[in-house]
Amino acid sequence: MRPPTGLYSTSGTGLPLGFSFVPKLNIDNTEFGKIIGFNAGTYPSQSLYTLQSILSPIPPQINPVSSYQLRCSLVNNVYCIPDDILTTFNTAGTTIGQLVSYQPNEFCWVDVPNGSYASITITVVDQEERFAKLNDTNMLISLIIRQKK
Structure with a gap:
């Protein structure tokens, strides 16, 4: 979902303004997920408009x-x-x-x-x-x- 406005700041920083959308992390490779400490899936599972911290459910295998x-x-x-x-x-x-x-x-x-x-x-x-x-x-x-x- 992409908002029609607020994608770029007028000051030229390139950061979105006026729209607080939290990006999702999609892990589709189980072996990579083991390295960073997450099972395969999407984090956060729902679209959120507020910041969120997520702890890894499994210990990372560096x-x-x-x-x-x-x-x-x-x-x-x-x-x-x-x-x-x-x-x-x-x-x-x-x-x-x-x-x-x-x-x-x-x-x-x-x-x-x-x-x-x-x-x-x-x-x-x-x-x-x-x-x-x-x-x-x-x-x-x-x-x-x-x-x-």
Whole structure:
């Protein structure tokens, strides 16, 4: 709805005068809504002519990735679902674009089923099991494999 008059001030500031209409924020992308802390929808839901403050109904996810899972095709981890999770880690103390260094305090020994294997597949996913987008091609992963006692 556009008023016929009062769109521009005569002093040249470009600000509307004489008509107090509050614009609406329309969020039609759920993933963007998560980043700014709003569900998909229109805010405010009704046309208003007075200013209004709206608190976000959900916490904003500025960095949507809170943790990573390192998954390995050789692993049979009876303590996890899915059972191919080798370890998990978070990015605490880093910001987007910084080097993430994870060194566990102790070794995590996980069973490898008996058999002969032609390859090992290691996958890094986030907490939603989406493939992690890793821009750095320099990565070091150490796997220690030992015989069962």
